[in-house]
Amino acid sequence: MELIKNKIKEINISEKELSILSLIEINSFNTNGFLPNKEEVFKAFNTNTISENISTCTLAFSPSFELNSNLNNCVFDKEVSLKLNDKIVGKITKTCTFENDKAYTSIFNANTCKLSKELNPCLSGKIEIFDNEFKKVKLALNKKIAKDNAKKITALLLNADPITRAHERMLRWTIDKADLVIIFVVEGYDSNSLNYEAKRECFEYYAKNFLPLERIFPVYLKNIDLFSPYLDPNYECLLASSFGANKLVIGQNHQGLGLFYDNNLAHTAIDELSRKSGLELIVLPEFVFCNKCNVMVSTKSCPHGAHHHIKYRSSMIREMLHSGLIPPTVLVRKEISAKLLAHLHPNRFKNVQMIYDGLFPSNGIIEKRSDEDLYKELITLYQTSYMI
Numbered sequence: 001m002e003l004i005k006n007k008i009k010e011i012n013i014s015e016k017e018l019s020i021l022s023l024i025e026i027n028s029f030n031t032n033g034f035l036p037n038k039e040e041v042f043k044a045f046n047t048n049t050i051s052e053n054i055s056t057c058t059l060a061f062s063p064s065f066e067l068n069s070n071l072n073n074c075v076f077d078k079e080v081s082l083k084l085n086d087k088i089v090g091k092i093t094k095t096c097t098f099e100n101d102k103a104y105t106s107i108f109n110a111n112t113c114k115l116s117k118e119l120n121p122c123l124s125g126k127i128e129i130f131d132n133e134f135k136k137v138k139l140a141l142n143k144k145i146a147k148d149n150a151k152k153i154t155a156l157l158l159n160a161d162p163i164t165r166a167h168e169r170m171l172r173w174t175i176d177k178a179d180l181v182i183i184f185v186v187e188g189y190d191s192n193s194l195n196y197e198a199k200r201e202c203f204e205y206y207a208k209n210f211l212p213l214e215r216i217f218p219v220y221l222k223n224i225d226l227f228s229p230y231l232d233p234n235y236e237c238l239l240a241s242s243f244g245a246n247k248l249v250i251g252q253n254h255q256g257l258g259l260f261y262d263n264n265l266a267h268t269a270i271d272e273l274s275r276k277s278g279l280e281l282i283v284l285p286e287f288v289f290c291n292k293c294n295v296m297v298s299t300k301s302c303p304h305g306a307h308h309h310i311k312y313r314s315s316m317i318r319e320m321l322h323s324g325l326i327p328p329t330v331l332v333r334k335e336i337s338a339k340l341l342a343h344l345h346p347n348r349f350k351n352v353q354m355i356y357d358g359l360f361p362s363n364g365i366i367e368k369r370s371d372e373d374l375y376k377e378l379i380t381l382y383q384t385s386y387m388i
């Protein structure tokens with residue numbers, strides 16, 4: 001009797017876990033809405049992926065030790081509620097447990113190193129999230145696909161951290177060739193990554209002003225750091241395919257891609273999965289600014305070599321922004337730089353109005369100016385060439 005009384009009926013989860021569980025519920029990783037059990041975890045691990053060397057992530061879900069303390073030797077109820085910040089947000093039914101295999105990273109902690117020896121057992125079962133935001137997004141997407149009668153649907157994962165001219169080029173290239181482009185805007189994974197909301201604001205600004213909105217469908221994957229160029233791209237394939245895409249655009253620099261050439265043919269670690277799921281994979285070459293061609297080129301189409309190429313390195317651009325410098329406009333659009341500098345350096349100026357009014361002529365009407373306005377006008381002024 002004592003044992004039944006102590007059955008675990010609820011567990012605490014983090015926002016990140018809620019986001020990934022929400023994706024699993026809508027079958028984003030080919031598990032029919034289930035958290036896989038031990039056999040399925042390893043079956044999926046071995047059959048979904050061509051290269052076991054690259055695929056080091058499993059779908060095993062172990063409730064966090066920090067949020068739940070030690071759950072080893074506990075008996076779980078068949079129905080376990082999921083609690084986020086004292087609110088029940090969903091449940092797992094038909095719950096079973098299995099031992100946590102420390103050898104594999106799981107998608108729930110893809111970027112964290114498991115230093116702790118204290119790990120809870122893994123849970124399997126059917127997931128139900130009460131207010132699944134991704135379910136609503138997918139429904140809206142399906143409606144749009146049906147309404148537009150879109151046939152060529154391309155997905156791309158965008159870590160616009162920040163959004164550069166190279167991203168812009170990639171987006172336009174993709175839109176040109178598709179009826180509809182699903183853009184998954186993902187979280188950054190570096191220590192100096194931009195805040196997701198700032199990133200989202202910049203992307204929305206860019207999309208609203210410079211992209212044909214009827215041809216794109218953004219999906220914001222906040223709190224999910226699973227999709228980085230260092231991790232298994234098979235999950236990107238499964239995600240894109242589950243949202244209805246038939247093509248996936250991926251940069252050649254994706255380190256998990258394992259791009260190699262055999263008999264002059266490009267091969268990647270996800271060829272087999274892409275064949276199985278019917279998802280065509282498009283590997284894009286790297287875009288750079290060539291100071292000989294004096295335009296943006298792909299490394300494949302320019303003959304001048306790396307010593308003439310300025311790369312769109314996001315980490316370097318972020319470092320400039322964090323230091324308060326304006327990145328060159330051949331790298332980042334001025335409106336984006338202005339937004340990010342204002343966001344990263346709040347209350348920087350003692351008197352922004354004084355600088356603004358001193359530098360820029362006005363028609364006599366005094367308008368209140370923000371830091372963002374100042375940066376934008378300054379960038380324009382920096383680009384003005386001076387002749388006597």
Ligand SMILES: [Zn+2]
Pocket residue numbers: 290291292293294297302303304305308
């Ligand atoms: Zn060139």
